[in-house]
Amino acid sequence: MTKFLAPAALLALGALALTGCTDNNATASADGSIAVSASDDACTLATGTAAGGTLKFSVKNEGTKVNEFYLLAEDGLRIVGEVENIGPGVTRDLVVMAPEGSYFAACKPGMVGDGIRSPFTVTAAAAGQEVSADRAALQQTAADQYASYVKDQSQQLLAGTEDFAAAFAAGEEAEAKQLYPQVRMHWERIEPVAESFGDLDPILDAREADLEEGQEFTGWHRAEKDLWAPKGYTKMSQAQRQQIADGLVKHTTELVTRAQALEFTPDKLANGAKELLDEVATGKVTGEEEAFSHTDLWDFQANLEGAKIAYEDLAPLLEGTDDELDAQLKENFEKLQAQLDAYRVGEGFKYYDQLGTEQVQELAAGVDALSEPLSRLTAAVVK
Template identity: 85%
Template sequence: MKKLLAPAALLAIGALSLTGCTDNTASADAAGDGAITVNASDDACTVSTNTAPGGTLKFNVKNEGSKVTEFYLLAEDGLRIVGEVENIGPGVSRDLVVIAPEGKYFAACKPGMVGDGIRSEFTVTAAKDGAAVSADRAALQKTAVDQYAAYVKDQSEQLLRGTKEFAAAFAAGDEAKAKKLYPEVRMHWERIEPVAESFGDLDPILDAREADLEKGDEFTGWHRAEKDLWAPEGYKKMSQKERQEIADGMVENTEELNTRAQKLEFTPDKLANGAKELLDEVATGKVTGEEETFSHTDLWDFQANLEGAKIAYEDLAPLLDGTEDELNKQLKENFASLQKQLDAYRVGEGFKFYNELSKDEVQELAAGVDALSEPLSRLTAAVVK
């Protein structure tokens, strides 16, 4: 779970500070390849231009600060994520490639990957003549997004059914059943995590970790239930009434998520960027053991993130045939290699608990994630051209 916007921040979205944001009308080709340059620091987010023609946009984001940062292109409502690139270390540059139609947006940097971030208005004008995608390629793109949309709808529906079953067991105090269902049901969430995170109001309510909470935030959702089921020393268990409240909230908010997911529309860049985001989730949470602090079921999440990323890639793979054959081959091989690594930790229908892994085993998994991350970062540019 990436905490883009906390509930309290959503109430103040219109008052997000513009301090440090600099927009001008400099050439979007400052990076030399048509990219819009973004210079991010600990207190500024300087974008080389505040306008660009519709179509494929490339942002080259350089972190000139001392903190790890993230960059987002947000829709006009300030909540929906159009595209993002995260975990940009000091001195590191990363690219974000998106397809953006005419409209109003926000460009946003988030130093330290916490808080509301620093944002500025960004306008996409009408597309240039001749910028349309060829008919054949457009047909392949439509097939890819239709297939992925169907996958998201299916996973969202399964998540809702599973959440209802888990919530009933949790509220009733049936801890054995709830513990069994917890990692299994969460896999549906993890497979489509970027979709869930695009709903900035629902993600923190359902998936915020206790360590991510800011002062005044309420601890709810999956990880609140997780803490009660795998209670740490000195923890006071919830009453039946408190469990019921958590369970009811989980079902209500998952129903809302499912309703929204059924109406989502996708573009090829969202699929490709979503696949990379899923692998970033593995790198920043699952392979470090920070996601499932109390249950240590991180490898179930790891598997689900990997599956979700692979589905998005496989839907897009026909767009690589004949133009990016080497990239296609590398992605196929690296997905298979990382899956083989993860399979080594299977136990029955599940996996070993994260706290049972040695440091060497964790490092090997991290290396496998890195090996896949590099070619996957090139997928967006390959499928939107």
């Protein structure tokens, strides 16, 4: 789950928030990528300016902590693109399509806090950046199809949230427990979209273990803890449950409104698919996401479905240009789905704490096998 400062807090930090740096005398790499050196205390870009169009950032972790890299919109909240889980010594690429405008580049050492940021400017697109009319039409079709999917899932998320909130507030725990993993699947299928709203995401989906000092524990996981109360926990009063329930509905309604206004591009679909697999690797496979309910496999399934939808919308762009990647992705999606199907129970799944160490390791290996070719999808579809 990604967290960034609200606009007011970002402005209050002023120049202190921009502790990253750029080497304005350096140039992009020979292949046109912008080199980024991410360390434990710095985020150094080879250049702070690039022409609009397809941008490729080559991010090397020079530090000792796992790192992340983001390109943020001018408000410092909306995520244009991100690459997560960059281990020490590892280089990973972020490919995005960015129009002319002002942005922030940000590294996030340790994958906590608000990141080390520096301004990044995208100028007018260089000549020759246009794609063929046929390919542009395929790209637009993919974007339109995915926008319809996000609209449908976000509306189902809101309807389900209203049902869950009503049951939770009324103390109908059996009903709320049944609804919890089912409704959250709508969130998990479009998680990159939800996370792009840096002010709403922490309110709705922050895990207790991820809370920073002074941050209130609200949203889905606050309700989860109350429903699957750990030993020594004091249950919320009806008034407290109502407050959590009202907040879930209020902020989900706002998320749906914002999601309807989003515009999608092929790079956002492909990067979003990869982010969903990253979510599985960092939260679901580890069992950290649903620490109280252990309904991680429902989330796992939803993340996989969301990634597959994005891939399938983009698949026509691979036909005749990268058939090998298309075949590999199709095969690895099917293999990972087969692994998950082995843990189905009725209409749901086994609880995650019922899986053994070897089973978890096998799932992690399946995620890794799919994640590698999926990381190449963005570059293949923005040509």
